[in-house]
Amino acid sequence: MNISALLVMDLQRAIVDRVSDLDPGYTRRLARAVAAAREAGVPVVYVVVGFRVGRPEARSSAMFGALPEGAFADGDPGAVIHADVAPRPGEAVVTKKRVSAFAGSDLSLVLRGGGIGHLVLAGLATSGVVLSTLRQAADLDYRLTVLADGCADTDPEVHRVLTEKVFPRQAGVTTVDAWIASLS
Template identity: 50%
Template sequence: MEQNQQNTALLVMDMQCGISGMMAPPVIALLTTTIASTIKHARSHGIPVIYVTISFRAGLPEISNNNKSFSAGKERFKTLNMEEFARILPELAPQGEEVVVVKRRFSAFTGSDLEVNLRAAGIQHIVLTGVSTSGVVLSTLREAADKDYQITVLADCCADGDEEVHRVLVEKVFPRQAEILTAEEWCGKNADS
């Protein structure tokens, strides 16, 4: 099926206060500016914007000691104000009735109602943005591909703490399952559809 404005959604993933603080300030500033312009374009063309954040309940019942990534940070997570940690960056804040889903792992689908929202809106094509390329973007892309979604990754709307990992994923791994575009290319492509 061909992508169009009616079956496409822009996902803004983990662009939240607690995650952005882990990235270099110049990187997060440029990324935020680029994503903000992409969100503006999507809104002006009737493309839904869906926000994905990661958060945990008090006591962290979702974090298993078997999960190497999350259990390593469990003590740090216990000290955080989860409401502030999960707050979406003000420059990218949702408007009106835009959907915000909360996930419990790297993939935007895990522990969230993302798929229910996508199905309800008839979305078959997702456009991925966010931090980090090797975390939420990779995990969401893989799961979305297995669920038969069409996928676009906006390379300059994603970032990773390791620039080489970002480059390898965007140039060599992601193209096997997704279309890779810049924000400008995607906006230009959707200006006419």
């Protein structure tokens, strides 16, 4: 299983809005990675957080239970994937119920079905979905790469520590530009 996939995680408008002031070029940079993946034939898999009406699966979570009614449910404009990186028809969109891309989702089935053994991680936030997904994916024996500038966090120091000190223990860490160049 040497097939790679680019995971674009939690790039929903309400989440992007929280970090866009810190890095205004973030979604355009990530859009370049998505375009390069498509051109190279690397599957792009989108992961979003989403809840049923009434959010019964969120009530037991300290993080998600505090969200306002209707947040990340059908019809919430903040739950829509940002237009800069929106999926094309036929690209997988996986809905998760917790922080990790694997928690409460069918991501494992999508990856196994595609013969994918190497995950390239990008998303918001570095200390949330990226960290949780990296840890779980490492335990599931996926090969991992993190696009350091394809991730962002509301706390730049936390982002730096994770990408420079924590993630390299379990993943290759690179930049969007370097990863794009490696696809050639």
